[in-house]
Amino acid sequence: MTTNDVIDRLIQVGQDLPAYGQTALTWLTGNVWWLIPVPVVVAISVSVARRRFGRKPLKDRQAFELLPTTGFDPVLEDVLRFAKQLAQAQRSVSRWAFTPVRGTAVRVRLLSQGGLLTMRIEGPARAASVLRHQSYSQCEMRAVGPAVASSERPEIRLGADLDTSSQTALAA
Structure with a gap:
């Protein structure tokens, strides 16, 4: 095959x-019915x-x-270091196309039970070893177990509690 043959073939195409x-x-208009679904x-x-x-x-x-100690008073650098460590904990869990972000997210909850403020860190079980090492220097870390219990649903109350008679009056 010569150069002229190649050029002639390209011109013909x-x-x-x-x-x-x-x-x-023509093919597209004839088969569009199955291309849409x-x-x-x-x-x-x-x-x-x-x-x-x-x-x-x-x-x-x-x-x-x-669980913070009585003298717990972190400086800004400690808070930023802790936040960076939590971000690395989420990245330590490998994600691929079908694993949703909500399954690998690291959640931080502030809880007050009996007047004592605690911070709960929740994450995937695969990142437990990374989460276990994330803490402030003046805090005690303890494992709680499974992350979500049905009795620990958040309860948000805004303003003063209304008695039942004023609630019925407001509803009417």
Whole structure:
């Protein structure tokens, strides 16, 4: 095959391009009925897969409580160091396309039980060893066990508590 043969073949393909485009357009208009549902099916499949792969990390979460001492007064550098360590704990859990972010998230909860303020750190069980080493210097860390208990749902109250008679008056 010579250079002239290659050039002649390229010119012939270039001249046939409008015919190829017309054939592709005819095929597309004839088969558009199944091209529209394909992205919908793919999106639903990916959503179902992400939900299924996200169940296990959400069930297997570990919690640790930080109990401050009476002289606990961290400086800004300690707070920033602690925040950076928590961010590294989330990155230590490998994520891939189907594992949702909410399954690998590290959560910090401030709890007050009996007047004592504690901070609870929750994360995936795979990051428990990293979470166990994150603490302030003047705090005691203890393992709590499974992260979410049904009795520990947050309760938010704003303003003064209203008695039942004033609540019924407001509802009317």
